[in-house]
């Protein structure tokens with residue numbers, strides 16, 4: 001295949017300069033990369049169903065004969081309705097089009113057609129509105145491609161037909177034959193042909209399995225090689241472990257899990273010839289901040305500086321406050337640097353970092369700005385909910401001389417996935433919550449019961465508690481979300497919650513404004529905090545006891561679990577109310593999983609089982625290269641790809657052998673987009 005990557009997309013018929021630009025926006029600048037642009041989904045026209053068997057909510061294909069064409073009806077200015085009756089030989093359905101004069105002329109003559117769309121059923125009447133129509137020779141599985149505004153799926157399909165025809169009889173397969181055989185994978189050319197134009201469902205499945213396997217394998221090879229590359233640099237070895245002196249500073253005794261994580265980190269930094277590179281994974285509330293503080297303490301007492309980067313101003317300031325308190329009489333100095341600070345406020349911080357007066361700096365992205373320099377940065381910590389990309393982490397790391405690296409993640413990820421996503425990191429897991437934590441009772445209700453839920457919130461507030469309401473997400477659009485949140489608050493005023501002190505927190509607010517509102521909420525001056533986005537996860541207000549989430553089905557399970565983690569932080573019993581009108585069985589099942597357990601790892605496993613790894617790879621928040629096919633797939637054996645990667649690297653760690661040339665090529669290609677290729681050459 002590599003040679004097809006040298007043929008520009010303009011060489012295909014019907015693609016001129018202008019259209020080529022559109023293809024480039026989709027990442028397809030050559031015939032080779034076009035072939036790697038996989039369909040987003042498929043329309044299955046291959047097996048038409050009977051009208052009576054049509055699925056409730058999914059589109060389907062129905063084959064039948066036009067029986068009758070009604071006269072066109074003008075229903076509104078410029079709107080004409082065309083209506084037909086058709087039969088599949090057993091039952092009858094109405095087919096309706098708006099303004100499609102051409103389709104009308106075609107169908108009016110009668111004959112047999114395929115109709116693809118959603119079948120609506122009302123009593124014993126059936127109807128399809130604006131279905132796609134084709135002659136019976138289109139009885140195949142059709143690809144649907146991701147689209148840019150100006151490029152239709154059909155146009156991509158036309159180009160793809162030509163590209164597939166250019167595939168050599170046996171394409172150069174990056175997966176070596178022995179691996180293909182061992183894991184029963186089809187060949188590359190079969191996979192490419194059938195991922196675009198499947199012969200049948202079985203061939204599509206085979207193609208997809210093989211491509212998912214390939215993509216995961218290449219991801220793992222790349223990650224493993226990044227890890228290998230990074231470990232070759234020498235590290236700042238710590239001389240002494242100060243944790244026994246540190247623990248008494250904490251207002252509580254650390255859990256065993258916290259102690260274990262701390263000693264794993266310090267062990268790395270004292271004994272390993274390479275810099276530490278470790279992921280601390282701990283459920284919400286498992287006490288990751290204390291782990292970070294303990295590790296910083298020892299690094300500082302060994303003469304180094306530490307930087308802790310948080311994804312939002314609020315989180316940075318929260319960390320800053322807790323570390324200031326913790327270290328107040330210890331001789332360790334803590335500083336803060338965020339984008340919201342004025343230049344005049346930042347300047348002395350820059351100075352103090354450069355001359356070593358600040359031992360631990362907490363901040364946001366502001367930490368990677370050019371003006372920041374350290375005297376001796378020995379430890380970089382990122383506190384993230386998968387928010388920092390590989391590149392951002394790297395920018396902070398570059399401010400030190402191979403500093404130790406610690407990544408804290410609050411999203412519990414099943415171990416198999418964690419190793420894959422953070423394959424270049426070692427892993428410590430905080431699998432134990434501090435004692436005395438109460439279970440947050442979680443309920444799933446439909447919107448008709450919202451009024452009763454409000455009554456419940458009222459009681460809680462009357463008892464002195466505070467509540468969060470996460471607003472209906474409109475879509476991935478901050479402006480629309482904001483409008484809907486403002487309307488929500490207006491509506492709330494007309495309910496029995498109308499008399500309480502309510503405030504809105506949203507993503508577009510200035511940092512200072514957010515800070516003011518969060519501060520007021522923390523001080524108990526606000527009863528109900530309505531929030532549009534989830535950017536403020538991580539906030540800690542122990543007096544809040546109810547988290548209510550509208551449109552809960554729009555959130556990932558792990559995200560909901562994060563939101564739920566905002567309550568149950570104090571001594572009072574806490575509750576999470578999920579509101580959703582979702583009908584699908586799988587959707588309800590998913591939300592019920594959350595009601596059943598408070599264990600983030602179990603939830604993550606459940607999410608993985610129900611939705612496959614696509615969610616993790618599809619979210620693009622992990623800073624990994626974009627995965628093109630994994631996000632479409634259901635479960636493929638992650639373990640298999642792990643074993644295969646290990647097998648390959650054991651025999652050929654640098655992928656220099658001839659049989660691995662294709663893999664080396666694809667690995668470089670995948671990682672070229674995250675700027676990590678130097679280590680992969």
Ligand code: ADP
Pocket residue numbers: 252253254255258282283284285286287288289290410434435540
């Ligand atoms: P997260 O892991 O979600 O970042 P935090 O570090 O914010 O958790 O800790 C959550 C809360 O638990 C904080 O109020 C913290 O003081 C408290 N905490 C942490 N560790 C312990 C412990 N071992 N015993 C009691 N409370 C603890």
Ligand code: MG
Pocket residue numbers: 288289383410538
């Ligand atoms: Mg935290």
